[in-house]
Amino acid sequence: MKDLYIYYQVKDEHAQALEARVRALQARLAEQSGVAPQLKRRPDSKDGLQTWMEIYPVVGEGFAGELAAATDEAGLLALTHGQRHTEVFMDLPPCA
Numbered sequence: 001m002k003d004l005y006i007y008y009q010v011k012d013e014h015a016q017a018l019e020a021r022v023r024a025l026q027a028r029l030a031e032q033s034g035v036a037p038q039l040k041r042r043p044d045s046k047d048g049l050q051t052w053m054e055i056y057p058v059v060g061e062g063f064a065g066e067l068a069a070a071t072d073e074a075g076l077l078a079l080t081h082g083q084r085h086t087e088v089f090m091d092l093p094p095c096a
């Protein structure tokens with residue numbers, strides 16, 4: 001199992017509309033896949049831009065494709081500034 005971290009920027013004036021779309025997307029994905037998504041942002045804006053992060057912990061192999069399709073369907077790219085960057089992390093095995 002892996003965790004997905006997606007970060008991107010949004011203009012201050014688009015933040016409220018984007019938040020509504022992301023929360024709706026995350027609620028739908030949580031219902032469909034059982035994932036427990038999180039939405040975070042840096043505390044400050046810089047040059048009128050906020051940095052946001054979506055976190056999807058403990059996802060299966062097909063989840064990244066589901067997320068990409070849901071992102072397109074929700075029209076998130078119309079409200080983000082630049083690209084969405086995805087990082088994948090996994091747990092380290094415990095010491096023996």
